[in-house]
Amino acid sequence: MTAFKNFPMVKMVVYGRGSFAQTAEILAPQRKADAPFIFIVDDFFQGKAELINRIPLEGKDKIVFASTADEPKTKQVDAIAKELKDEFGTVSGVIGIGGGSMLDLAKAVALMMTNPGSSADYQGWDLVKVPGAYHVGIPTLSGTGAEVSRTTVLTGPERKLGMNSDYTPFDQIILDPELIKGAPKNQRFYTGMDCYIHCIESLTGTYLNTFSQSYGEKALELCEEIFLKKDVWDDDSDDKLMMASYHGGMSIAYSQVGVAHAVSYGLGFLLGTKHGIGNCIVFDHLEEFYPDGVRDFKAMVDKHEIHIPKGICANLTDEQFDKMIDVAMFMAPLWENALGKNWKDTITRKKLREMYEKM
Ligand code: NAD
Ligand code: ZN
Known part of the structure; x- marks a missing residue:
């Protein structure tokens, strides 16, 4: 074993x-x-x-x-x-x-x-x-x-x-x-937030151990410095974002991602929503699971004047919602990391439908 x-x-x-x-x-x-x-x-x-x-x-x-x-x-x-x-x-x-x-x-x-x-x-x-x-x-x-x-x-x-x-x-x-250096501001933000969300999901997850935590904390510190504290984006910000991404990736190597990724995979599969922006669309609505992370995320969105799309699930059919729910539900390790072994008590098809309807 x-x-x-x-x-x-x-x-x-x-x-x-x-x-x-x-x-x-x-x-x-x-x-x-x-x-x-x-x-x-x-x-x-x-x-x-x-x-x-x-x-x-x-x-x-x-x-x-x-x-x-x-x-x-x-x-x-x-x-x-x-x-x-x-x-x-x-x-x-x-x-x-x-x-x-x-x-x-x-x-x-x-x-x-x-x-x-x-x-x-x-x-x-x-x-x-x-x-x-x-x-x-x-x-x-x-x-x-x-x-x-x-x-x-x-x-x-x-x-x-x-x-x-x-x-x-x-x-x-x-x-x-x-x-x-040349990446457009919005794209840099969406992909940068993928790293930020990796940190939040890893650091608050049930799979966390000291290996993951040490990388996750460093990545989170770098993200907060460049997206929240600094007032200008400069070469130093690019240097730090590149290393934040590396540390964020290392952090999930020994843990897992969580709710935002599971739900975002559903959007990606059905609507073709890209990973970075999809995670942002979902994370914006996850106060219930990640209260501190979502508060800071919203502050970063405001500070960088980023547009987070809304209403992308407005006109979907029952079958389409069902497909997204299937894809999200399939991500068992992500849910288990986020909510523990009994994740199915919280995450039902009905709950996921309500979550998608907000997006
Ligand atoms: P991306 O590679 O999809 O690129 C997004 C956009 O940015 C594209 O239009 C691209 O042309 C543009 N772009 C890239 N570099 C640029 C530059 N220097 N200047 C200007 N434009 C530039 O974006 P991403 O967010 O880095 O990657 C998303 C992909 O990564 C998804 O397919 C997702 O599934 C995958 N992903 C993989 C892992 C993994 O562990 N393997 C983890 C997370 C995400
Ligand atoms: Zn990701």
Whole structure:
């Protein structure tokens, strides 16, 4: 019986302003003869020379631009992996450059370069059996913790669920705060709040232990400093947000997220609401579960003059509410972390319907 989680961490980490320039040097020892590196890059950067021209392409290396219009889907992962296998056979590695979507896409494609079947077959816990291709994450947006996590969240035919496995974490991450500088204010906030919400859910959860707490408290302190206390957003804020995301991710490695994430997954599955903004929409209504966290969240929304959409569930049908409720209810570990073993006493379908109706 496994009493204690035994989990892998990212193998190699480089952090610092300008560290992106070291990418070629970092990749070189991993290059195999006749197998290119594949850079999966957010298509926001297509044509933006200041980033694209710094990607160190050699030989048959290839940039695959991917859209963030939708969050990563199993179909999309399978299609990219198949194309790469057809074109190259094997690759030296897969490098994701972008926000959480691109980091997740790169992790999933790397795993599907070596594992048979569809990525949908591996949505769940510990279903991946073979190490993937070498994979590297280079964030251009901070908050999700996808750079350190053991999952890659995918929307599949049945549900939105991660490929959680020991082979999922990156072999290498390159954390260069210069790359997140250009993110638009609203997006930076939504994704930054993902980190803040990870902290609140982890620190108030029943799964909390000292390992999680030590990372969660540091991440929370950094979030409060940059989103609540400081009056200007500057380079120091980007440096700190990048490390808050890292610590927030580490905090959930040994605990779990909670109510906001469970409910937000329902919105994401049915309405395609993005993770960051979806968490904000939900968290805004969770005073009952996280009174202090929600109070401070509202103060941060006001301070940064952020628009949190309202009424997104206004015109849904009973079937649509039911689908969201199914997805949310399925997240048992999240509810158990938030409310304990008897979570089903509080969280009924009726309760979830009332919660969704407020959003
Ligand atoms: P994202 O990657 O979806 O990007 C959001 C938007 O920001 C996009 O329009 C993108 O083009 C833009 N963008 C990114 N970097 C930019 C930059 N430097 N300048 C300007 N625009 C930029 O956003 P996200 O919030 O980082 O990631 C959300 C995804 O992360 C979801 O798919 C979610 O499921 C996933 N996620 C994964 C984990 C995990 O542990 N694997 C955890 C949380 C969230
Ligand atoms: Zn999250």
